[in-house]
Amino acid sequence: MFADYDQIMERLALQQLWDFPGGVHPAEKKSLSNQSNIARLPLPDVVHIPLKQHIGVQGDVLVKVGDTVKKGQALTASENAFAVPVHASSSGEVIAIDEHVSAHPSGMSELTVTIKLDGLDTQAEFTPLTDYNKRSKSEIIEAICRAGISGMGGAGFPTHLKSNNVQPIEFLIINGIECEPYISSDDRLMREHAWQIRQGIDILCYLLNPKQVIVAVEDNKPEALETLSIACQQQDTYHVVSVPTKYPAGGEKQLIQVLTSREVPATGLPVDVGCLMYNVGTCYAIADAVMEGKPLIERVVTLTGEALSAPKNVWARLGTPIKHLLKHAGYESEKQSYPRIIMGGPMMGFTLSSVQVPVVKTTNCILVPAKGELPLVEDERACIRCSACADACPASLLPQQMFWHSKAKEYDKAQEYNLFDCIECGACAYVCPSEIPLVHYYRKAKADIRQQRVEKERAEKARIRFEARQERLLKEKQAREEKHRLAAQARQKAMKTDGGAAKDKIAAALARAKAKKAALAKQSDSAQTLNDSKANDE
Known part of the structure; x- marks a missing residue:
C-alpha cells in the first residue's frame, strides 16, 4: 500500500525515506573531476549541431550554406508540438548542412548543421521575461520551447510539453542525485549555481502549482546539499532531502519510490502517481531561458578517466567535437590499449565511434578510461x-x-x-x-x-x-x-x-x-428475266 500525502510529509520531516529493490554500490570515482570549479574552454574552430537532440520530431532548417549566424540564433523551427529547436552555439558561417556522425551507440550519421566559428561570439538579441509571474503560463511555456530545452538528465523529453501538465501535482521532484560513477557535472552545477537552479524551480512552481517541492541530493554531495538548502530556505514548501547513496537512485521511477513509496505503473507516467520530475540542469536552463532569454547552447560536461591528465568539469558549447574537449583535458592515448572514449558514465554510457562526435543536450560526461580501469567487451564468458x-x-x-x-x-x-x-x-x-x-x-x-x-x-x-x-x-x-x-x-x-x-x-x-426485301427480290427477278430474253434473241 502506497503512502498518502500526509504520511509522506511526515517522513520527509523526519528524513525517513523508503528504498527500491536491488541496486549496487560501485566505486564512485567522482573526486577525479569534482575538486575544481567549472572551467571555460576556448571556442573550437567548428561546431556540428545535430538537428534533432531530443525525443520527438526534427524541425525545419531555417538557414542555408553560406549564411552568417549569431550565437543563440535558431537554426530550426516547427509547428509540431514534439519539435524542439536547436540554436547556433556561437557566431560564424554555415559551411555544411549534411550527414555527420551522431552521439548515438550506433554511430550512425544524422542531419547536422556545421558552422565555422569566427571567434567573435557575436550574440543574437535575447528577450528575457523577468516578470514571468505577471505573464500567462502559455507565454512562459512558449519561451521554454523557443529556447530549445529538453530534459538534460538523459532522456531528452521536450520540457515545454512536460511543463504544460494540467493534472494535479502533489510533488515536484528536482533530481540532483547524479548516482552514476565518475560523473560530477550536476554536483558542480549545484555547488556553483544553486540560486539559478532555485529560480528555475520557482518558474516550474508557477507553471505546475505543486503542493510540495522535493529537492533530492545524494548524501555523497554534502557541499551541493548545503548550497541548495541555503538557496531554498526561504520557501516553506521546498524540502531539500539527503538520499542514501545507491545506484541507480537517480532513476526516475526509483527516486519516486525512495521519496514517496509510490510505484509508477509499467505503462504509466510519474504524473499518474501525483509526481513530476526535473533534473537540476534542466532547472538551470529554464532559469536561463526565462530570466535571461538565453536559449540552450551550452551545458556542463564532466571530462574524466585515468587516461586524462587534467580531468575537470567544463562549460561545453553544443556541437563542440569531443576531440576539442580531450585536447584541453590532457588526453594521454599511451595509457590505453586502444582508443576508447565513452559518452556518459561506465554504467549507462556507450563507446564513441569517432572523436568528431559533437556534444549534444544530453551529454553529461566524457569518460576516457586507462588500460584495466574498466572491463572490456572481450572479457565476456558463459x-x-x-x-x-x-x-x-x-x-x-x-x-x-x-x-x-x-x-x-x-x-x-x-x-x-x-x-x-x-x-x-x-x-x-x-x-x-x-x-x-x-x-x-x-x-x-x-x-x-x-x-x-x-x-x-x-x-x-x-x-x-x-x-x-x-x-x-x-x-x-x-x-x-x-x-x-x-x-x-x-x-x-x-x-x-x-x-x-x-x-x-x-x-x-x-x-x-x-x-x-420483297422489292429487292422483285428487282432481281426482273433483271434476270431481261437478261434471259436478250440471250434468246441472240
Whole structure:
C-alpha cells in the first residue's frame, strides 16, 4: 500500500525515506573531476549541431550554406508540438548542412548543421521575461520551447510539453542525485549555481502549482546539499532531502519510490502517481531561458578517466567535437590499449565511434578510461546462472532470462519478461561474474523490436491502402453495373408506358424491312428475266 500525502510529509520531516529493490554500490570515482570549479574552454574552430537532440520530431532548417549566424540564433523551427529547436552555439558561417556522425551507440550519421566559428561570439538579441509571474503560463511555456530545452538528465523529453501538465501535482521532484560513477557535472552545477537552479524551480512552481517541492541530493554531495538548502530556505514548501547513496537512485521511477513509496505503473507516467520530475540542469536552463532569454547552447560536461591528465568539469558549447574537449583535458592515448572514449558514465554510457562526435543536450560526461580501469567487451564468458543480476535489478526483472531470449532473438519471449521495463542502468552487468554486457543485448533487442514494429506498421499501412484501392475499384464496378441496370429498367419502363404504340412501331419497322426485301427480290427477278430474253434473241 502506497503512502498518502500526509504520511509522506511526515517522513520527509523526519528524513525517513523508503528504498527500491536491488541496486549496487560501485566505486564512485567522482573526486577525479569534482575538486575544481567549472572551467571555460576556448571556442573550437567548428561546431556540428545535430538537428534533432531530443525525443520527438526534427524541425525545419531555417538557414542555408553560406549564411552568417549569431550565437543563440535558431537554426530550426516547427509547428509540431514534439519539435524542439536547436540554436547556433556561437557566431560564424554555415559551411555544411549534411550527414555527420551522431552521439548515438550506433554511430550512425544524422542531419547536422556545421558552422565555422569566427571567434567573435557575436550574440543574437535575447528577450528575457523577468516578470514571468505577471505573464500567462502559455507565454512562459512558449519561451521554454523557443529556447530549445529538453530534459538534460538523459532522456531528452521536450520540457515545454512536460511543463504544460494540467493534472494535479502533489510533488515536484528536482533530481540532483547524479548516482552514476565518475560523473560530477550536476554536483558542480549545484555547488556553483544553486540560486539559478532555485529560480528555475520557482518558474516550474508557477507553471505546475505543486503542493510540495522535493529537492533530492545524494548524501555523497554534502557541499551541493548545503548550497541548495541555503538557496531554498526561504520557501516553506521546498524540502531539500539527503538520499542514501545507491545506484541507480537517480532513476526516475526509483527516486519516486525512495521519496514517496509510490510505484509508477509499467505503462504509466510519474504524473499518474501525483509526481513530476526535473533534473537540476534542466532547472538551470529554464532559469536561463526565462530570466535571461538565453536559449540552450551550452551545458556542463564532466571530462574524466585515468587516461586524462587534467580531468575537470567544463562549460561545453553544443556541437563542440569531443576531440576539442580531450585536447584541453590532457588526453594521454599511451595509457590505453586502444582508443576508447565513452559518452556518459561506465554504467549507462556507450563507446564513441569517432572523436568528431559533437556534444549534444544530453551529454553529461566524457569518460576516457586507462588500460584495466574498466572491463572490456572481450572479457565476456558463459553465464553461470548465479542470479546475481536478478538480485541487483532495481526494476525487479529477470535479466538472465531476458539475456537468453535477446541473444537468441526470441523477442516475443523477451517481451514476456518485460524487456521494455528495463531502464538500462547496467546494475546487472556490473555484478555479473561472467562480465556479460547484458545491457548491450537488451538495447540491441529493443532496437530490433522497434524496427520490426516500424516495418509491421508500414506493411499494415500498405495493406490498408491496397484494401482501400480494391474496395474503391469494386465500388466503381458496382456503380457501373447499377447504372447499366437502371438504364435497362428505364428502357423497359418506356416500352411498357408506350404500350401498343411501341409494338406498332416495331411491327411497322418489320413490315418496311419485309417490303424492302420483297422489292429487292422483285428487282432481281426482273433483271434476270431481261437478261434471259436478250440471250434468246441472240
